[in-house]
Amino acid sequence: MPASVCRELYDLWCDRDRKDEYFGTLVNEYLARGGRARGVHAGQAYVDVGTLHGYREAIKVLGGNYERV
Numbered sequence: 001m002p003a004s005v006c007r008e009l010y011d012l013w014c015d016r017d018r019k020d021e022y023f024g025t026l027v028n029e030y031l032a033r034g035g036r037a038r039g040v041h042a043g044q045a046y047v048d049v050g051t052l053h054g055y056r057e058a059i060k061v062l063g064g065n066y067e068r069v
Contacts, residue, residue, distance in 0.1 A: 009027070009030055012029060
């Protein structure tokens with residue numbers, strides 16, 4: 001991520017009274033306000049460790065016991 005975008009996200013976070021607890025909600029607001037993003041396919045797996053299901057999936061990934069989608 002370019003430093004300029006990082007700064008824009010920081011400024012947006014401050015403008016929103018630093019209420020965004022998760023990076024994803026901040027990025028969604030950035031996009032809603034006309035910001036641009038590009039997805040890059042990288043890595044082998046993604047899991048949301050903020051959920052019990054995601055935590056269990058992360059254990060599988062770390063143990064090498066997972067299926068690629």
